[in-house]
Amino acid sequence: MDFPVRRIRSAVSWLPVSNGFAFGQSSGRIFRLLATVTLVSMLAACGGDSASSSSAGGSSSAGGAGGGSDDPPPPDPDAKKPRLTLFSATPSTVEPGSTTTIRWDTTDATSCDAIHDWSGTKPPQGIEQSDALSEDSRFRLVCSGPGGQTSQTINVSVEEPSVDAPTLSLWAAPTSVNVNDTSTLDWFSNNANSCQASDAWAGSRGTQGSFDTPPLTATSVYSLECTGDGGSVTRSVTVSVGGPPPPPAPTLTLTASPTVVSANGSSTLTWDSTDATSCTASGDWSGAKNPDDSEDTGALAESSTFSLSCSGAGGDISRSVTVSVDSGDNGIREFARWEQNMTTYGQQAGPLLNPGSYGYGTRWQHAYYDAAYVYYRIMDYTGNTEPWLTYAGWGRQTWYEERYDRPNYYLSGYHRFSLGMLEDYLRGNPTVNAATPAPINSPFTLVDFDLITENGAFARPVEFQGEYCGSCTNISRELAYAIVAHVVSERAGQPRKTHNTFGTNEARLQTYIRWLGHQMEQWRNVSYAQRGYQPDAGFHQMQPFMAGLTMKALIDFYEWEVESGRNPNAFWDDPTDDNSWPTVVAALSDFTNWLYAEAEVRAQGGAPAQYVGQRLWDSGAEAFRYADRYSPYEGQSPDVVSAAPDLNMLIAPAYAWVYKQTGSETARIQGDAIFAGGVRNACLNCGGKQFNQSYIYSFDYVRWRLE
CATH class of the missing domain: 2.60.40.10 (Immunoglobulins)
Incomplete structure (x- = not known):
């Protein structure tokens, strides 16, 4: 019989013995080593003649009672247990x-x-x-x-650290309103990082805030979900609307065909309304009109505006249309008034830049849109040095020395005006020697023109977040100013920037011009599909004055390439699917006509219903609307789709340039209408900003229109 030695030793070694071999109780329970050794030897002998035995469980040597070498020694019976x-x-x-x-x-x-x-x-x-x-x-x-x-x-x-779940309270006051009344939503959350609205409202919201609903015509549910590290929470509130639904608001369209006639020519007015019971004409016609009809204007000796107001149970609505009379001799409409306004309002705006009279906080607002450049252009046009050179010096100090923090040029991307710098530099920095020189003006050098292309926000391609600008029109102004700054730098004498940050080994201007073309295509075709990194398509706006800045930057680049003996289309990359814009001239010819004749207010974002579908060119107001939609992302109010004649002169120059390049009568007539509306309706006594934006580029309109 084969016993595992380790088990035998364990079983025997602790047996109390008495008188050597007798098992049982003894008065001293003395552990007898002799008994243990003897018994182990006897049991081991049962396994055979050998003095050792083995088993699958291990081995033991008969050489001593301690067993294998890896076993702990037996405890000392006299020692304390640890x-x-x-x-x-x-x-x-x-x-x-x-x-x-x-x-x-x-x-x-x-x-x-x-x-x-x-x-x-x-x-x-x-x-x-x-x-x-x-x-x-x-x-x-x-x-x-x-x-x-x-x-x-x-x-x-x-265990993962505990994270508190977000909490959210959302309430409405009042929770019950009459038709066309409003309610105010308030909310507050804890442990949340962001909130998203849904149902009767939409878009990102702060973790706490207040929101006034639009006039309500039906019971509405407002839901808000707030998310934090500990999860998300959603709350909803219902605003009940009582009473019968309101009558629908009337709609009205009024058009003229054609909108431009020769002297003593006529046009046909056509109008159509819904939910209107009566209409009344005003302006250059009068009397009661049917809700739907057409009428000939008769012979027109001068430009005329025809207005129509219609009423119904749901309210009132008005529309206007202007029929322009073209003299046929290429004369620019309102040209004399443009010249008169230049000096009249220029001498009102210029003194607002005087550092001896006004603080910087006031002056920089009146220097916006490059006051230094504007006053240089007036000085050249009138042939009078003063007071225009002094105004230019004050504008230079306010904008370049203070706003740009020269020589650091830490400037925001939409403030990067550079044309005034170039004028001062190429003329030998005359603002330093003006009749009333600005005290801190110092001569511009080539270093300044390098810094304006390298420093500040959106100065280099990497700061446009990769190909972001190629798929996002919302930074079009920053891109336009970057192009102008690089052209200005080259005109001053700096070499072309032949590198960018994408490793494509192309000039920066080539990258910029490609992006600019993509933006124009998106505006033209409303093609805001996802392209790389960009926000959702609903975020995009078409703002005609932004398009004007984009077109002017492209023209400045084109003109510089021609002057330098380079191919002006070398950097152009046709962005259209049908290759309809093979050249810069082709692109601008199509784009300008679309902007004037076809572009419309879009429904996205909550634009007032009466504006949706209306053309961006408001012929009655003789101005482009500020935007084609209401964008709550930018904190705008719905009236941004109203006409903005103060911005006409930022858009008009592209039409004169297209006319110069192609001889298009359409471009000439459209451009003259934009120019005339800007002259007549811009608020030039509202301050230096409005004056500057009316004259910064309008000299180019006149030059290209008359060449």
């Missing part, structure tokens, strides 16, 4: 990647062994920091001494 008086882990719960501190203390132990999630021989007392823990861990310590062994185990939990 004890772990302290074994702890602090903290016992940790976050992933954190550690815990293990402390232990013993009595009557000579050494300890660590097992499970730590290892090695440890002293009888100690403090040790664990490794970084990623999961629940178990630490066991076995301590030994002459009197035997003792052990303990401690567990450490690894």
Whole structure:
């Protein structure tokens, strides 16, 4: 019979014996080593003649009672059993990647062994920091001494840090309104990073705020979801609308065909309305009119405006249309008034830049749209140096020295006007010697023109976030000013920037011109599909004056390439699907006509219903509307789709340039209408900004129109 030696030794070695061999109780329970050795030898002999035996469980030598060499020695019967008086882990719960501190203390132990999630021989007392823990861990310590062994185990939990769930309160006051009344929503959230509106409202919202509903005609539900690190929470509130639905508001369209006639020519007015019961004419016609009809104007000796107002149970609506009379001699309409306004209002706006009379906070608003450049152009046009040179010097100090923080040129992308710098530099910095020189003006050098292309927001392609500008029209103004700044720098004498940050080994201007073409195509075709990095398509706006700045930047580049003997279309990349814009001239010819004759107000964003579908060129107001839609993202009010004649002169020059390049009578007639509306209706006494934006580019209109 083969006994596992380890088991036999364990079973026998602790038997109490008396008088050598008798098993049982004794007064002293003396452990008899002799009995143990004898019994082990007897049992081992049962396995055969050999003095040793083996089994699958291990081996034992008969050479001594201690057994195998890896076994601990038997405890000393006279020694105290060791004890772990302290074994702890602090903290016992940790976050992933954190550690815990293990402390232990013993009595009557000579050494300890660590097992499970730590290892090695440890002293009888100690403090040790664990490794970084990623999961629940178990630490066991076995301590030994002459009197035997003792052990303990401690567990450490690894848990993700607790994150408070977001909370949200949303309420409406009042919660019940009559038809066409409004309610105010208020909300407040904790532990949230962002909130998104849905149902009867939309868009991103702050984590707390207030919102006035539009006039309500039906019960509406407003929902808000706020999200934080601890999850999301949604709340909804209902605003009930009582009473019968309101009658529909009337609609009205009024057109003239043609809109431009020769002297003593006539046009046909056509109008159509819905939900209107009566209409009345005013302006250059009069009397009651049917809600739907047409009428001939009769012979017109001068430009005439025809207005029509219609009324119905749901309210009133008015429309106007202007029929222009063309003299046929290429004379520019309102040209004399444009010249007169230049000096009259220029001498009102210029003194507002005087640093001896006004603080910087006032002056920079009147220097916007490059006052220095504007006054240089007036000085050249009138042939009078003063007061225009002094005004130019004040404008230069306000904008370039102070606004741009020269020589640092830390400027925002939509403030980067550079034409005044060029005028001053090419003329030998005469503002330094003006009759009343600005005190801190110092001569411009070539270094300034390098800095304006390298410093400031949107100065280099990398700051447009990769190909962002190739797919997002919302930075069109910044891109236009970047193009102008690079052209200005080259005109001053700086070499062309032949590198960009994309590794494409093309000139910066080539990158910029490609992006500009993409923006024009998106505006022209309302093609705001996702292209790389951009916000959702509903964010985009078509603002005619922004398109005017874009077209003017493209023209400035084109003219510089021609003057320098380079191919002006070399950097142009036709962005259209049908290759309908093979050249810059072709692109601008199509785009200008579309903007004047076809572009419309869009429904997206909440534009007032009476404007949706109306042309961006408001012939009655003789001006382009500010935008083709209402954009709540920019904090705008719905009236941004109203006409803005103050901005006409930023758009008109492109039409004169197309006329110069192609001889298109359509471009000439359209351009003259834009120019005349800007002269007649711009608020030139509203301040320097309005004056400057009317004259910064209108000199180019006159030059190209008459060449």
